[in-house]
Amino acid sequence: xxxxxxxxxxxxxxxxxxxxxxxxxxxxxxxxxxxxxxxxxxxxxxxxxxxxxxxxxxxxxxxxxxxxxxxxxxxxxxxxxxxxxxxxxxxxxxxxxxxxxxxxxxxxxxxxxxxxxxxxxxxxxxxxxxxxxxxxxxxxxxxxxxxxxxxxxxxxxxxxxxxxxxxxxxxxxxxxxxxxxxxxxxxxxxxxxxxxxxxxxxxx
Ligand code: MG
Numbered sequence: 729x730x731x732x733x734x735x736x737x738x739x740x741x742x743x744x745x746x747x748x749x750x751x752x753x754x755x756x757x758x759x760x761x762x763x764x765x766x767x768x769x770x771x772x773x774x775x776x777x778x779x780x781x782x783x784x785x786x787x788x789x790x791x792x793x794x795x796x797x798x799x800x801x802x803x804x805x806x807x808x809x810x811x812x813x814x815x816x817x818x819x820x821x822x823x824x825x826x827x828x829x830x831x832x833x834x835x836x837x838x839x840x841x842x843x844x845x846x847x848x849x850x851x852x853x854x855x856x857x858x859x860x861x862x863x864x865x866x867x868x869x870x871x872x873x874x875x876x877x878x879x880x881x882x883x884x885x886x887x888x889x890x891x892x893x894x895x896x897x898x899x900x901x902x903x904x905x906x907x908x909x910x911x912x913x914x915x916x917x918x919x920x921x922x923x924x925x926x927x928x929x930x931x932x
Contacts, residue, residue, distance in 0.1 A: 729896040731759040731841050732887050733785075733814055735831075737877050737902025744905060754878045754886045757831050763841040764898070770930040771839055773912060777817035780910050783903035784861040784869045784918055787812035787843055788854070788880060790897040797888040802881035805893060809849055811859050811918040811926045813842040814900050818909070843898065844918060844927030854880050858921035861906075863914050870921075871904035 735755040736742050742750065765771070773780055788806040797805055814835070821834035854873060861869040873880070880901055887899065910916065910931045919925040 729761050729764075729894065729898070730891070731761065731763060731898045731900065732891065733757050733759060733835065733841075733900035734878070734883055734902040737883075738871070738875055738904040739877065740875075740905035741903055741907065744907065750877060754883050756887060756890070757835055759836040759841045762838055763836050765839040765842050767842060767844060767927045767929045770932040771815065771842065771910070772932050773910070774817070774837060776837075777819055779817065779819040781816045781818045781907050782861060782863075782869075782910055782916060783814040783816055783907050784859065784871060785812050785814050785900045785903050786810075786854075786857060786859060786871070786873055786880070788849075788884070788899050788901065789846060790884075790893045790895060790899070792895055794884075794888050794893040797885050797893070799881050799885040802884035802888075803854070805884055805888075806880075806899075807849055808846040809854065810844040810846045811861075811920065812844060812898075812900055813861075813916065813918065813927070813929065814903060815840040815842060816907075841898070841900065842927065842929060847926070859919065860921055861916060861918045863910070863916055868908060869904060869906035873901075875904065876902060
């Protein structure tokens, strides 16, 4: 399986990254399958970064093979979603950005793609979902999928023109405003607003 992620998909997050230009097409990057982790094990702070950030994102799981998917049919290609954390070595990413180098290391290291418990999309409107992240009981990020620059169907369609989508592939759909660092001992809890928690992660 592969993990496709979208950068710069919420306007207010662009501002905190000092990005003045809104992208004209989805900005995609990949994480290797070795990046995938659930929340059963703690997240171990790696020694190669002094600044690991959380990015709370809605994640969809591809449910069938697809290539060149039209946007209007894209909803047929995912049946489950959850809240995930696109863990980012911000110090390494900043260095890469300054020199226009790839994000592979800063975004793709082990345990950098944390996913919570998946829920069926069912009758939900995937673009009308409120989600949040709490750290040690304080809400640090709130997101609303209606604020995305590129909708999930647009992202699925766009990605499928470059990469054949396969059952089980995951798409991280971008983070809203409020990213920040994690520290040893932190307890991260993420979920949909007014619903039960989908992810609980300890930082070690
Ligand atoms: Mg992200």
